[in-house]
Amino acid sequence: MKVNILYICFMFSLSEENYLKAIYHLERDINGGVSTNSIAEKMNTRPSSVTDMVQKLAEKKAVIYERYKGTFLTKSGKKTATKIIRKHRLWEVFLVEKLDFQWDEVHDMAEQLEHIQSDKLISRLDRYLGHPDFDPHGDPIPDSHGNIKPNKNKLLSKLEKHQQGICVGVKRSNKEFLQYLDKRSIALGDTITVLEKDSFDGSMRIQIGEQKLFISKKITENLFINYI
Numbered sequence: 001m002k003v004n005i006l007y008i009c010f011m012f013s014l015s016e017e018n019y020l021k022a023i024y025h026l027e028r029d030i031n032g033g034v035s036t037n038s039i040a041e042k043m044n045t046r047p048s049s050v051t052d053m054v055q056k057l058a059e060k061k062a063v064i065y066e067r068y069k070g071t072f073l074t075k076s077g078k079k080t081a082t083k084i085i086r087k088h089r090l091w092e093v094f095l096v097e098k099l100d101f102q103w104d105e106v107h108d109m110a111e112q113l114e115h116i117q118s119d120k121l122i123s124r125l126d127r128y129l130g131h132p133d134f135d136p137h138g139d140p141i142p143d144s145h146g147n148i149k150p151n152k153n154k155l156l157s158k159l160e161k162h163q164q165g166i167c168v169g170v171k172r173s174n175k176e177f178l179q180y181l182d183k184r185s186i187a188l189g190d191t192i193t194v195l196e197k198d199s200f201d202g203s204m205r206i207q208i209g210e211q212k213l214f215i216s217k218k219i220t221e222n223l224f225i226n227y228i
Contacts, residue, residue, distance in 0.1 A: 012060070014115050017084050019043065019053050020062060023073055024081035033070025082146035088114035089135035089142075090125050096136040097129065103136040104178035137178075138169020138188055138224055154227065156192065157202060157220035164193045165225030172222050184213060192225065 012020065022042045026034040036054070040047045054071050057063040062077035073081060091113040095106040116122075123144070126132075133149065134140055142148045153168055167190045170177065181187065186208060195212065196205040202217030 012062070012080060016053070016057060016060075016062075017080070017115060019050075019057065020073070020077055020081040021084050021088075023063065023071060024078065024085070027073060033066060033072050035070050039071065079146050082142040082148070084114050086142040086144070086146075087116065087122055089139060090122060090129065090132070092135045092137070093129050093132050093141075094125060102178075102182070103173075104175045104182065106136065107173065107175070134169070136188070137173040139173070151224075153224040155221055156194075156204070156223040156225045157217060159192075159194045159197075159225065159227075161194055161197050164191060164228040166191055166228060167223055168226050169224035170222055171224065177222060180219075184215075185211060186223070191228065192223075 019039070022039060023034050026038050026042060030038075036047045036050045039050045039054075043050065054063060054065050057077065058065055061074055062080060064072045064074055066072065088110045091110040092103075092106045095101040095109060096103055101109075126144070132141055138153075140148050140151060154165070155171070156165065156167075159165055167186065167188055169188065170181070186192075190208045193207040194204055195207055198204070202220065203214060204217075204220055205212065205214050
């Protein structure tokens, strides 16, 4: 007996893609279901709007909502989310490396470019860039199958006096923080040595090359380091 199997491929709107990406990041941060309020805060919208969107995404089999547990991405929802993130981070690499934009300028542009639906274009972009593993902020780029290399980096705040590490990423890539780092000549690839660490407030006196400077705990908790 011949069995016909119907595969349904859902298309997502720009807004729906943004929600899937937001849910993906929140789900990874808390390692579990995402609350409606958390999504609303992330998307800067009302909880009622989130409820409507979650229902739409559930109809498209992209998420599952469980009462008291929150919203979870399905396998197909996760695949779509990582695909969007892959495009976003590849475009950021392109804008910085090939068009000479600064790392604090590219997020908003990549937000627009990530919704281009051509798989062929993204495949060629990846090849053109030499298949990069990380974006300009140190975030890992998912491969074409949605796989992401596990992040084993530690925060600078975990280093103690006289320890060293190489700056490999930022925890938050908002424009103001990146501009702060630029003003103090702190960049990816820099070797950071902890000269002093205040036991009271966690602030540090560090050295980068010939430069010595004080940074707050807020900064140390937003810089990822590979220990040397």
